[in-house]
Structure formats: C-alpha cells, structure tokens
C-alpha cells in the first residue's frame with residue numbers, strides 16, 4: 001500500500017523524527033510526563049493562534065466569546081478567558097469554572113433551557129447576563145432580583161423564524177426547546193417592565209458545526225434583521241446582540257476548512273448598519289468548537305494488535321467512554337472516521353487497513369474503522385485529531401467502569 005494522504009486536519013501539529021509534537025513536546029515524552037494513557041492534550045500554541053486568526057479576520061468591533069460547553073477543562077478555560085472578550089456558560093457548574101478562570105462577570109452570559117431557580121440566583125448574584133430561554137424564567141428572575149436587591153441582567157434568546165442551512169446540529173428555527181419563538185417576543189418585550197429586570201439585548205444561536213461560510217453569513221444577516229425588528233418592541237435600547245456562531249471544523253475526508261474572509265466582510269457590513277440602526281449595541285460571536293476543536297488530540301496506547309479472520313484490530317486502552325464523538329455516537333447520522341494516526345509512526349507508509357477499538361465490551365467502541373495505518377505494535381500511541389471540543393466532557397466516562405481520562409494543557 002502507498003502512504004495515505006495526510007488529512008488536512010492533522011497538519012496543524014508538527015512532526016519530528018516520526019513522532020508527533022504537541023506544542024513542541026514529543027508524544028512519548030508527553031505521555032511519560034502525563035504518567036498514563038489515555039489522555040487528551042490541548043496545545044496552547046494552536047489555541048492562541050486560532051484566536052489571533054479570528055481577530056485578524058473579523059472586525060475589531062465584534063466581541064469574541066468562548067462557549068465553554070465545547071471544552072470546560074478549567075486550565076483551558078483560564079487560558080481562553082485571557083484571550084477572548086467573554087465566556088458563555090450553560091450551567092451553574094460552568095459558571096463557577098468561568099469565574100474561577102478569572103472571566104469578568106460583566107462579560108459572562110448564561111444560556112440553556114431549564115435553568116433552575118438556584119442557578120438563576122447564582123447568576124444574578126454573580127452579575128452575569130442571563131440569556132432567557134423561556135417565559136417561565138422571567139418571573140423567577142424578577143423574584144430573585146428583588147430578593148437579592150440586585151438587578152437581573154437579561155437578554156432574550158430568540159428561536160428565529162429561519163433555520164441555519166448546512167448545519168451539523170440545528171438549534172434554532174421551527175419547533176425547538178431553545179429560546180422564545182420570535183413571534184411571541186413582541187408581547188414578551190412589552191411585558192418586560194417587571195421590577196429588577198434590566199433588558200440588555202438578544203441572543204440568537206441557529207446551530208453548530210457549519211462549514212459553509214455563505215450559510216453562516218445568511219444566518220447572521222437574518223439574525224440581525226430579526227433583532228432589528230424586535231428592538232422596536234424593547235423597553236430600552238439593545239446593548240448586546242449575540243449572533244451565535246456555529247463555525248465548524250473539518251473532520252472527514254473532503255471537508256473544507258471554513259473560509260473566514262466572507263464572514264469578516266459580512267460582519268463589517270453588519271457592524272456599519274448597527275452603528276446607525278442600533279447605536280448602543282455591541283455584536284458578539286460565541287464560538288466553542290471552532291476555537292478549541294483543532295487544538296486537541298486524544299492519545300491512547302495500543303495494547304494488542306489482533307487479527308480476526310484476516311481483519312486487523314488495534315486494541316487500545318482508550319475508547320468511546322472518553323471520546324464518544326470519535327466513536328460516531330455524538331450527533332453523527334452515518335459513522336465516519338475522525339482523523340486518526342499512529343503518533344509514534346508519523347510518515348511511515350501504511351501497510352494495512354486496521355480498525356482501532358477500545359477496551360469496552362461493545363461493538364460501538366470503535367475509534368477508527370479500517371483505517372490505512374503503518375505497522376503498529378503494542379506500545380504505539382494512537383492519536384485522534386480534532387479532539388479539542390466535545391471530547392472528555394461529552395463522553396460517558398462511567399460506562400463499563402474503566403479509569404477516566406486525564407486532560408493536559410501543553
């Protein structure tokens with residue numbers, strides 16, 4: 001067999017003498033430093049470069065928030081909090097990590113359906129912006145504001161009357177548990193004069209994992225236009241317009257990297273319009289996956305190379321209990337392989353199609369199916385790329401009672 005084409009998603013990591021480097025650390029040495037496998041490693045250099053790349057492509061007036069649901073590792077959140085303009089949290093637990101990380105409460109927003117009274121109380125006490133997802137939350141917030149003697153900062157999450165085209169996961173448009181239906185909002189805004197509620201603006205988040213710049217631009221234009229219409233009913237000027245994000249990263253062969261240039265141009269036009277039409281408003285983007293996904297790898301050790309009726313299996317100590325997404329069970333309709341390589345044999349010619357599996361007693365525990373790989377031996381380190389988002393925290397670590405995974409920021 002010939003050498004496999006290098007998947008574009010791997011090329012952000014350097015290689016030295018056949019070994020993958022994570023921010024300069026050779027993989028074997030990194031594994032020794034971590035002390036055990038499997039582990040996730042997040043590369044500070046790549047995280048910082050991604051923020052810088054976005055800043056260069058987007059207008060300076062647009063604020064960049066990190067949606068920490070994508071990766072809530074405390075050290076990573078602290079690293080990101082110093083580089084972005086704000087942090088979006090989706091639970092009281094995430095709120096605590098964001099505050100510990102040093103994020104400015106004025107620049108934290110709290111989204112998520114089903115916020116409980118206790119969570120809302122924590123949010124008001126912390127002074128963060130609450131992205132209200134249902135009419136039920138409003139009287140709870142007003143009561144909390146009164147009982148704490150503090151204002152409740154409120155943005156209304158809008159379930160828009162359009163959908164994000166080409167999105168991997170739709171979270172707006174049609175019937176959704178997220179946000180308040182756009183057509184209900186004029187009445188809700190009129191009733192917003194409750195004591196203690198400080199209206200700040202709107203939040204729209206149409207969907208996730210989109211690689212089509214034009215679809216993202218269209219969603220941003222439609223979101224802006226909808227917010228402008230709704231602003232007429234608002235009790236005070238819009239100060240925050242969170243246009244969501246949904247920027248995707250390439251995972252599978254044939255997927256193209258998102259083109260930021262048209263998104264930057266589109267946002268420049270929206271910033272100009274907003275300066276005239278919503279002069280007090282700041283435009284915000286909230287990104288999770290795009291900021292951190294490509295900076296992370298999941299590393300597992302080959303325990304055994306087993307051949308069953310001519311088919312090679314690399315049985316590793318890592319699997320779906322740590323990396324549900326790579327197993328194809330986190331939102332994929334048809335399972336496709338994440339980019340996977342032997343981090344200890346980079347550049348070696350592929351000799352066989354081997355399936356990389358984990359130690360769980362279920363056929364779902366598959367990290368790569370019939371992947372063209374070099375000749376692996378027990379002890380080699382398998383690397384799953386594009387693993388910085390929706391990895392450890394999005395996986396059922398308790399399933400089958402194997403040890404949990406370690407995460408390091410390198």
Ligand SMILES: *Cc1c(COP(=O)(O)O)cnc(C)c1O
Pocket residue numbers: 067069070088090111112205207208209244245246247286287288289290389
């Ligand atoms: C999940 C989520 C995000 C992050 O989405 P990504 O696709 O990871 O960028 C942002 N905002 C809200 C409200 C979310 O629920």
